[in-house]
Amino acid sequence: MPPDKDNPDDISKLLRLKRFEQPGPEYFEGFLRDFHRRQREEVLRPLWRIALDRAGAFFGGDIHREIIGYGTAAAAAVVLFLGVVNFESVESGKQPVAAASAEKSPDTRTASANMLRTEQPRYVIDTRPVSYHEPPFSF
C-alpha cells in the first residue's frame, strides 16, 4: 500500500528513513571544491573589475557606470597618446630602454626560461583520512 501523504505516521516514517540516508563523502567534497572555487573567483577578480566596482560605489550606483566607462576610455587614450609620443622621442636619439635593460641584466630572460622548464606538479598526500561519521552510528 503506498504511503498516504495525508497520514502523519507515513510522513514520519519517510522522514525517519531520511535521517539514516546521507550523501556520500563525495557530495561534501564536491561542495567544498565549488565553494573554494567561488571564493577564489571572488577574491581574484580582474583588477579592472575591482576598480570599476569601487568607482561605481564611490559615485553612487549603476547610473554612473556609463560615465565612468567613457571617462576610463578617455584616460586610457591619453595614456596611450603620451606613450606613443614618448616612444617616438626615445627612438629619435636615445638608446632603447629595453635593450639597455637586457644588457644590464642578461640573466633575467634566462632565469625566466629556467623557471618555466622546472615548473613542479603538486606533490599530494591527503590531509586526513576519509571520515564523516558522527555518533550514533548507523549502517
Added chain:
Amino acid sequence: MSRLSVFSGAILAAFCLSSLAWPARGESVFEAISREVQVVYAQHQSAIVRIQAEDEHGRLSGSGFYIDPNGTIFTSYTIGGDTRNIVVCSGDSKLPAERLVGDARSGIAILKVKARTPFLVIGKSADLSVASPVIVIGYPMDLPATPTFGAVGGFDVKYLGRYLSPAYIRANVPVERGEGGAPLLNLKGEAVGILISPRENGTGCFALPIEAAEKVHADFLRFGEARPGWLGITVGKAPRDEEGPPEVREVIPDSPAAKSGLQKGDLLLGIGEKRIHSPEDVLDASFYLTAGDEVPLLVSRDGKETTLQARAVGIPAPLDALRILKDFAAHPGVSPVETIWKVNK
C-alpha cells in the same frame, strides 16, 4: 635413542633457531634492521611507481604500486579517483593508465596499465600488532623511490574528534607530500596498507588496511564498481554497560536488519567475521558489507547469544526532502517543522 640424546638434540636445535633471531656476529641490532629494510627495498622497489595526473588545479604527483603482473595499481583517490591524463612513471618508462574504479568512501583508486609488471604480494594487516615493524616506499616530492622505516602505533577509528571507517593503521613512519598512495609493507615485503595521510607534522601516518582496498577490488571484479552494503541499524552505547558491546537503538522498518529479526535493545556482538566490542567497532565492521551479500549478525538478547542472517542492500539514495516539505505545506494542519521536530527529537 636415549632420553639424554633426545634432550640434548632439542636444546641444540632451540639454540640454533634462537641464534637466527640475533644479529650476525659483529652486527648491531640497527645494522640488522638496516639490512632488512635494504633487502625489502631492493626486491620490491620496482613494483612501486610514481603517478602523475591532472585535475582542475593543474598537475599533481603521488605514489602507487602494482598488485598483479597485469598492471593493476592501487593508489589514493586524490591521485587517481577524479583526475585525468594519468601517467605511471617507473624508471625511464611512462605508461598511460586508465581508472578502473575510484572509491571516495575508502579513499583509494584502482588503475591499470597495459603492460606486464612486477608486483607486490598482498599481506594481512590483521597480522600486525602494535610495534610491528613496517616500511613505506614512496616518491616524496621530486625525489626517487625512498624507503622509510617505522613501527605500528595502533589501529584507530577516531582521530581529532572525527570517526574513521574502516579502522586505519596508525604508523610512526614519517612521510612527505608525494607519498600518498604508497604501500605500507611488512618486513616480508608484503603490502599491508596504503598510505593515505600524515599525522601531525608528518611524523607519522595513517594507512588504509590492505583488506579494505581488496574489498573495493573484489567489488569491482564482481560488479564493476564499489558496492557498499547497508543494513538499516543504528547503534549506541548500552545503558547498562557503556564499555561493552553496543545496543541496537533503532531498526529501520522493512530494512535488511528488520527482515533478519533484529530488534531494538539487542546487543550487537559481531558483524560477519568481525567481533564487536564497542560502538566504534561497528564503523570498522560495516565498511566490509557488500550489497547483495548475506552477512551473519551475532547478537545477545535477554542474555542469550543468537545468530541472525541479513542480506545487505545498497546504501539508499537521499530522499527529496524538499518535495516532502512541499507536500506538507500543501496540507493545512500538518506543520512540516513540527513533524520533522517530532521525528528527530
